[in-house]
Amino acid sequence: MSVQVVGAAAPALEITNLQGWYGESHVLHGVNLTVQPGEVVTLLGRNGAGRTSILRAITGLIGKRAGSIKIGGVETIGMPTHKITHLGLGYCPEERGIFASLTTEENLLLPPVLKGHGKGMGIEEIYTLFPNLQERKHSPGTRLSGGEQQMLAVARILRTGANLLLLDEISEGLAPVIVQALARMITLLRQRGYTVVMVEQNFRFAAPLADRFYVIEHGQVVEHILASELEDKMPLLNELLGV
Amino acid sequence: MDTIFGVPLPALLSQLLLGLVNGSFYAILSLGLAVIFGLLNVINFAHGALFMMGAVVTWMAMHYLGINYWLMLLLAPLVVGCFGMVIERLFLRWIYKLDHIYGLLLTLGLTLLIEGAFRSAYGVSGLSYSTPALLQGGINLGFMFMPKYRAWVVVASLIVCLATWYLIEKTRLGAYLRAGTENPRLVEAFGINVPLMITLTYGAGVALAAFAGVLAAPIYQVSPLMGQNLIITVFAVVVIGGMGSIMGSIVTGLLLGVIEGLTRVFYPEASSTVVFVVMAIVLLIRPAGLFGKEH
Amino acid sequence: MSDTILATKNLTKEFKGFTAVDNVNLQVQRGHIHALIGPNGAGKTTCFNLLTKFLEPTRGTITFNGIDITREKSAEIARRGVIRSFQISAVFPHLTLLENVRIALQRQLGTQYHFWRSDKSLDLLNDRAVQLLAEVDLRHLADEVTVNLPYGRKRALEIATTLAMEPELMLLDEPTQGMGHEDVDRVTSLIKEVSKGRTILMVEHNMKVISTIADRISVLQRGAILAEGNYAEVSQDPRVMQAYMGTTDGQLQGAHA
Amino acid sequence: MNKQLAFWGYAALLLVLLAAPMMGAYPIFMMKLFCFALFACAFNLLFGYTGLLSFGHAAFFGGSAYIAGHVLKVWGVTPEIGLLLGTAFGALLGWLVGYLAIKRQGIYFTMITLALAQMLYFVWLQAPFTGGEDGLQAVPRGKLFGLLDLRSDMTMYYVCLAIVVLAFLFIMRIVRSPFGHILHGIKENEPRAISLGYDTNRFKLMVFVLSAALSGLAGALKTLVLGFATLSDVHWAMSGHAVLMTLVGGMGTLSGPLVGAVVIVAIENKVGEWGNWIASVTHIDWFRSLGESVTIVTGFIFVVCVLLFRRGIVGEILNFLRKPRS
Amino acid sequence: QDKVVIGFVTDMSSLYSDVDGKNGATAAQMAIDDFGGKVLGKPIELVTADHQNKADIAAAKVREWIDTQNASMILGGTNSGTALASSTVANEKGVLYINNGAGTSALTNEQCAPLTIHYAYDTVALARGTGKAIVDSGGKDWFFLTADYAFGHSLEKDTAATVKAAGGDVKGMVRHPLNASDFSSFLLQAQSSKAQILGMANAGGDTINTIKAANEFGITSTMKLAGLLLFLTDIHSMGLPTTQGLQFTSSWYWDQNDESRAWAQKFYDKTKRMPTDIQAANYSAVMNYLKAVEEAGTTDSKKVNEVLRSKELKDFYASGMIRPDGRYAHDMYLMEVKKPADSKREWDYLTVVKTLPGEEVWTLQEETKCPLWK
Numbered sequence A: 001m002s003v004q005v006v007g008a009a010a011p012a013l014e015i016t017n018l019q020g021w022y023g024e025s026h027v028l029h030g031v032n033l034t035v036q037p038g039e040v041v042t043l044l045g046r047n048g049a050g051r052t053s054i055l056r057a058i059t060g061l062i063g064k065r066a067g068s069i070k071i072g073g074v075e076t077i078g079m080p081t082h083k084i085t086h087l088g089l090g091y092c093p094e095e096r097g098i099f100a101s102l103t104t105e106e107n108l109l110l111p112p113v114l115k116g117h118g119k120g121m122g123i124e125e126i127y128t129l130f131p132n133l134q135e136r137k138h139s140p141g142t143r144l145s146g147g148e149q150q151m152l153a154v155a156r157i158l159r160t161g162a163n164l165l166l167l168d169e170i171s172e173g174l175a176p177v178i179v180q181a182l183a184r185m186i187t188l189l190r191q192r193g194y195t196v197v198m199v200e201q202n203f204r205f206a207a208p209l210a211d212r213f214y215v216i217e218h219g220q221v222v223e224h225i226l227a228s229e230l231e232d233k234m235p236l237l238n239e240l241l242g243v
Numbered sequence B: 001m002d003t004i005f006g007v008p009l010p011a012l013l014s015q016l017l018l019g020l021v022n023g024s025f026y027a028i029l030s031l032g033l034a035v036i037f038g039l040l041n042v043i044n045f046a047h048g049a050l051f052m053m054g055a056v057v058t059w060m061a062m063h064y065l066g067i068n069y070w071l072m073l074l075l076a077p078l079v080v081g082c083f084g085m086v087i088e089r090l091f092l093r094w095i096y097k098l099d100h101i102y103g104l105l106l107t108l109g110l111t112l113l114i115e116g117a118f119r120s121a122y123g124v125s126g127l128s129y130s131t132p133a134l135l136q137g138g139i140n141l142g143f144m145f146m147p148k149y150r151a152w153v154v155v156a157s158l159i160v161c162l163a164t165w166y167l168i169e170k171t172r173l174g175a176y177l178r179a180g181t182e183n184p185r186l187v188e189a190f191g192i193n194v195p196l197m198i199t200l201t202y203g204a205g206v207a208l209a210a211f212a213g214v215l216a217a218p219i220y221q222v223s224p225l226m227g228q229n230l231i232i233t234v235f236a237v238v239v240i241g242g243m244g245s246i247m248g249s250i251v252t253g254l255l256l257g258v259i260e261g262l263t264r265v266f267y268p269e270a271s272s273t274v275v276f277v278v279m280a281i282v283l284l285i286r287p288a289g290l291f292g293k294e295h
Numbered sequence C: 001m002s003d004t005i006l007a008t009k010n011l012t013k014e015f016k017g018f019t020a021v022d023n024v025n026l027q028v029q030r031g032h033i034h035a036l037i038g039p040n041g042a043g044k045t046t047c048f049n050l051l052t053k054f055l056e057p058t059r060g061t062i063t064f065n066g067i068d069i070t071r072e073k074s075a076e077i078a079r080r081g082v083i084r085s086f087q088i089s090a091v092f093p094h095l096t097l098l099e100n101v102r103i104a105l106q107r108q109l110g111t112q113y114h115f116w117r118s119d120k121s122l123d124l125l126n127d128r129a130v131q132l133l134a135e136v137d138l139r140h141l142a143d144e145v146t147v148n149l150p151y152g153r154k155r156a157l158e159i160a161t162t163l164a165m166e167p168e169l170m171l172l173d174e175p176t177q178g179m180g181h182e183d184v185d186r187v188t189s190l191i192k193e194v195s196k197g198r199t200i201l202m203v204e205h206n207m208k209v210i211s212t213i214a215d216r217i218s219v220l221q222r223g224a225i226l227a228e229g230n231y232a233e234v235s236q237d238p239r240v241m242q243a244y245m246g247t248t249d250g251q252l253q254g255a256h257a
Numbered sequence D: 001m002n003k004q005l006a007f008w009g010y011a012a013l014l015l016v017l018l019a020a021p022m023m024g025a026y027p028i029f030m031m032k033l034f035c036f037a038l039f040a041c042a043f044n045l046l047f048g049y050t051g052l053l054s055f056g057h058a059a060f061f062g063g064s065a066y067i068a069g070h071v072l073k074v075w076g077v078t079p080e081i082g083l084l085l086g087t088a089f090g091a092l093l094g095w096l097v098g099y100l101a102i103k104r105q106g107i108y109f110t111m112i113t114l115a116l117a118q119m120l121y122f123v124w125l126q127a128p129f130t131g132g133e134d135g136l137q138a139v140p141r142g143k144l145f146g147l148l149d150l151r152s153d154m155t156m157y158y159v160c161l162a163i164v165v166l167a168f169l170f171i172m173r174i175v176r177s178p179f180g181h182i183l184h185g186i187k188e189n190e191p192r193a194i195s196l197g198y199d200t201n202r203f204k205l206m207v208f209v210l211s212a213a214l215s216g217l218a219g220a221l222k223t224l225v226l227g228f229a230t231l232s233d234v235h236w237a238m239s240g241h242a243v244l245m246t247l248v249g250g251m252g253t254l255s256g257p258l259v260g261a262v263v264i265v266a267i268e269n270k271v272g273e274w275g276n277w278i279a280s281v282t283h284i285d286w287f288r289s290l291g292e293s294v295t296i297v298t299g300f301i302f303v304v305c306v307l308l309f310r311r312g313i314v315g316e317i318l319n320f321l322r323k324p325r326s
Numbered sequence E: 001q002d003k004v005v006i007g008f009v010t011d012m013s014s015l016y017s018d019v020d021g022k023n024g025a026t027a028a029q030m031a032i033d034d035f036g037g038k039v040l041g042k043p044i045e046l047v048t049a050d051h052q053n054k055a056d057i058a059a060a061k062v063r064e065w066i067d068t069q070n071a072s073m074i075l076g077g078t079n080s081g082t083a084l085a086s087s088t089v090a091n092e093k094g095v096l097y098i099n100n101g102a103g104t105s106a107l108t109n110e111q112c113a114p115l116t117i118h119y120a121y122d123t124v125a126l127a128r129g130t131g132k133a134i135v136d137s138g139g140k141d142w143f144f145l146t147a148d149y150a151f152g153h154s155l156e157k158d159t160a161a162t163v164k165a166a167g168g169d170v171k172g173m174v175r176h177p178l179n180a181s182d183f184s185s186f187l188l189q190a191q192s193s194k195a196q197i198l199g200m201a202n203a204g205g206d207t208i209n210t211i212k213a214a215n216e217f218g219i220t221s222t223m224k225l226a227g228l229l230l231f232l233t234d235i236h237s238m239g240l241p242t243t244q245g246l247q248f249t250s251s252w253y254w255d256q257n258d259e260s261r262a263w264a265q266k267f268y269d270k271t272k273r274m275p276t277d278i279q280a281a282n283y284s285a286v287m288n289y290l291k292a293v294e295e296a297g298t299t300d301s302k303k304v305n306e307v308l309r310s311k312e313l314k315d316f317y318a319s320g321m322i323r324p325d326g327r328y329a330h331d332m333y334l335m336e337v338k339k340p341a342d343s344k345r346e347w348d349y350l351t352v353v354k355t356l357p358g359e360e361v362w363t364l365q366e367e368t369k370c371p372l373w374k
């Protein structure tokens, strides 16, 4: 597989007419979205709208998918998951996926550093960001509290040097003080040129961070909002999200 | 001083040594089971059959091709390991997402097939394999005559066991493997070729069984049924050690060999039952096994 | 009977040289919605685990309605009326919603061990089950198989099941986690609703929920109680702001909307 | 609609079975089938309805077969007492094994039952009264309640049918009882059942004992019908049989184990003939050796079932019937 | 009925399939072919089944053959449990049952039956033959290695009694569980007893592994091994280097005389293996049965049985009478395994050390519990 760089113009992520299935249930019905390098994009929607499924489809973890997903210009729809990741993908799953048989530190060091991509965060930096993790670094991963596990799940992919991060509800279950730290972290990542696709329930958290928003409903994109339009489209958004 | 419960000390000592030899087989077999269970979540009932295959392949290589023992020590695990990988690709691959039970049943089915095939080819009385020239004879330890070959079995299996343990518990590859057991999809999402890793792991676990088979060939009659009785005992060892625990299976394997050895002296009739008695006791006190982690 | 339904005395849990819960003296008033908040890893879930005996306390006692329940088993405590919900959703996935609730109701009949009795004897629970489902707005889904439900619905079902137990004391661990706004609001009012006539002890990171319904709040930090009081009191506490809220400007909405 | 269909299905089956010996069916073979079917149903109660896979059920089946054989032959008790004692023994043993085994879950549970049963195998092998390799032979059938002479195959057939039908109804009732509903809950999500105040271990132990007792009844009945109990009844392969019958028929379905028992017992007895027949039709001589390869055929069925028909025969049919509706 | 059906049920797929099994069926078929394929003008058909060592399957097969195919004789193979069960069924149905492979002496003792003939060997003969012959040749001090179940116990008990009666002494014994796989530990115990003879009261894989370990630990240099239940196929599979010098009792050996050699060669041409004594007995039994049918002029089991028991039988396999308890009382032989150097060709493994007269080796009339022979 040769990684063709289609010039600087290639979007970090380009999804066209994405279909997705779990077994026999069809959950994604033609998703179209594009993310440019260095952007922070948030997927909004109600429970069960299909946001997590989109992230899973990108990483190849959904049951079956069709359509087109290009990462950095490379078509990935036919690739196995582990190859897709090497295009510079970092995925933080909704259910956190902390490994019980590994210690916190082993969990943290688990994802291999991806070659040919950005330099990941150092372990020191990560521990400064999440002091809890340092304190509990030798205990088994799943013995951490719910929130600590969430931190670990995020921290883990910052190390690999992936430059396209897929973050699924990372503020969930965290104390406000940590949520604020995460917000600072995302701002920082953006400054460093990372591309971020977030799924968020917590609109307050996402609002100041994202450049653009996609609203998902029934496995489709139903609305696209720029940060600048946010004020104006607030009523629409509230209606869509049922606030 | 020189008798314990009416048994002379030297006799006791020799029985302990013999127990250790058997323990080495248990250790290496239960280790393979633990590796496979730990990483694939499959109870490999076929382990006994593959152990047998290791021995039979060794015999075949000698009989048809004249390949000697030492080469087979390497080749048999390789051949059987490859066979294991084919099994994994063809059969096991489809059942990982299902309950453990299906793995057990599938491998039980495979066991019947493999043993049946070898039985039709070679009958049941078995085949004879002689001890390699280098290890013939024995050492007089004063209190007993220790065949050199048995001493070699202990050394060889200890080395293999410890190497495996190190690989899994202390290396990065090991960390992938352990993580892969819990959530293979996610590990794959970190960029690791998990399907390949799983295939190789099964191959490796099976190779361990085959290695034990090669070690066993000169000691026991090489027969299609040789794995059948062993496998149940080894299951018990794995349960006692704590399933999936690598160190647990090694230590428990050796320990049970020794306990069995002692039983052979004091109450020989019970020597193959003692494993299960120990298991019952251990479970009453520590439901997760000696080295197992409580969830 | 006193007004304190649940009390712990010097409750402590140590994990291999690490103290997750440290001499906690918690008093929960009957009829209150009592919130347990605190930074991640403060020991809230561990506390719940101790109260329901999913973990064995290292030290200390737990009294419920004046009775010492420290030594009792999980199931016994549940039968006394202390029911918890899990941080991850807990349902019986391949049963219908109705059956889910009915399993919980069944215990009142006292026939759970009657393997010789027909299950027709359970039909008299159906009305109550439907009623409970209606309370959490799931009535129309009563005959659906649970596994197909979205997350938020499962949480709602879990609450319905818990209610079926007629708990005197409900322990809710982050009941609104992973829910959209709609669901959060629904569940918040649901909790308010069901708190009538019973006591609720809940862990929650969503300050909006806490501020609307909690009668009393205990703040845990590093396993110990840092502050206690009603929302106004606690939220003014600079230590709480520092350890938990993270903002020192007195703006207490937290990060959650 | 579906329930009615099932009811008429069972009724028709019962009629056929009642008439079978008159129509030339082979009573002894049928009775053996009944015993295995009952064994499979008892096993399924545990496996299919509670999600506990025991790989040691031979201990109850075979153990009770020995006990019943011994009391019938040596003590000379009447058949009903023999069956009763066999069943009671199954229950007692079930309690012991269950007590140890339910301390662990999932596959651990399975391995423990397997190991304990294997330990019991050695006990049976060594116990003097079981006759070791010879087995316990020539067990008399005697007279039921001292009245009904069971030596006639016909009488035995109807008695056997009655017992198995009653046992089957009993299992049906267990599954559809308040108790059965909790079992279902435990199978689905045990921690949740605990948190709802159910002492799940007690439920598991109870169902284990029930299943063991019914397996014991099956074993005792087998001894009564065939007149002997041997080591193969307590061997782990017998436990494997129970699993296979349940799996082939469809676990977690009431009639699955019945179908599975028919299929497996038929294979065990007839595969040689089928092999010869296939060989004569296809002219491939290899098939003639099928008769010596029952284990290979069995292994093959295991593999195929696990890979392709996980729901089993009845399970697949039910699934097929269900589909167009939803 | 337009054909004569003989049913042969044995273990064709597991533990005992080498000593009898498929090739046992071949031997029986050879007898039918040699007889001309027809008796009383009707073609003879051999039906076979694998009982997988399960008594219920064996009994079911026997019953089925008798009921549905009108089988006129059942030939039973290895495994005592299946043999006793088959015997019961056959007698109940009034059909002749001849057994070759099973060792249990109960077939002609406690559980003897009028239509049951035990043809080849039984454990009593094995024990007595080997026990007495070895003591007579100077092996006085014995140590027993016994498989701990009924079969092993009875082998041990019978042999020990013979040994003592012949003036020998039992120095001790150790009972090992079935399928113990590792025997080194038991052997050390045997060695320290300082006995001359190690009596192996076990069978199959256990015996084989005992012998292997005895070689490995140099036990064979101080003790002589006596197998109480061994077959030619066992020796074949272990090879002479391991088994040389081993003594055991057998009912027949292919290299005994010209007749046996001639028949064995025919068998070898068909199966590429030399016959075991059981396989030879299968041939002999079927042949004698067919002759008896011819003589009786009917396939009626009672009549054929009478003919069979009425006179001395004699062929390449053995000669002797069938006693009232059903035992075919022929001579047995004490065999010794050759040294590798003495073996001239493949399957040239044994020498006959001694003939054990049929009057002595089997259960005696004064001992029998068989009501038919009181």
Ligand SMILES: Nc1ncnc2c1ncn2[C@@H]1O[C@H](COP(=O)(O)OP(=O)(O)OP(=O)(O)O)[C@@H](O)[C@H]1O
Binding pocket: A022, A025, A027, A045, A046, A047, A048, A049, A050, A051, A052, A053, A054, A094, C148, C149, C150, C151, C152, C178, C180
């Ligand atoms: N593993 C699965 N198997 C079957 N269906 C699934 C699975 N996971 C999700 N679904 C279904 O797919 C649809 C989309 O779910 P998804 O998890 O993508 O939604 P979401 O927008 O992330 O919602 P949430 O807020 O619950 O995380 C839902 O209807 C859900 O029930």
Ligand SMILES: Nc1ncnc2c1ncn2[C@@H]1O[C@H](COP(=O)(O)OP(=O)(O)OP(=O)(O)O)[C@@H](O)[C@H]1O
Binding pocket: A136, A139, A143, A144, A145, A146, A147, A148, A173, C015, C018, C019, C020, C038, C039, C040, C041, C042, C043, C044, C045, C046, C047
């Ligand atoms: N079984 C255990 N073994 C070791 N340490 C544990 C165990 N359970 C919890 N801990 C530790 O105890 C501390 C308290 O955990 P707990 O789950 O109670 O936190 P919490 O307050 O619920 O946090 P969160 O809000 O993040 O869910 C954590 O630091 C956690 O790592």
Ligand SMILES: [Mg+2]
Binding pocket: A051, A052, A053, A094, A168, A199
């Ligand atoms: Mg989601």
Ligand SMILES: [Mg+2]
Binding pocket: A145, A146, A147, C044, C045, C046, C087
């Ligand atoms: Mg928590």
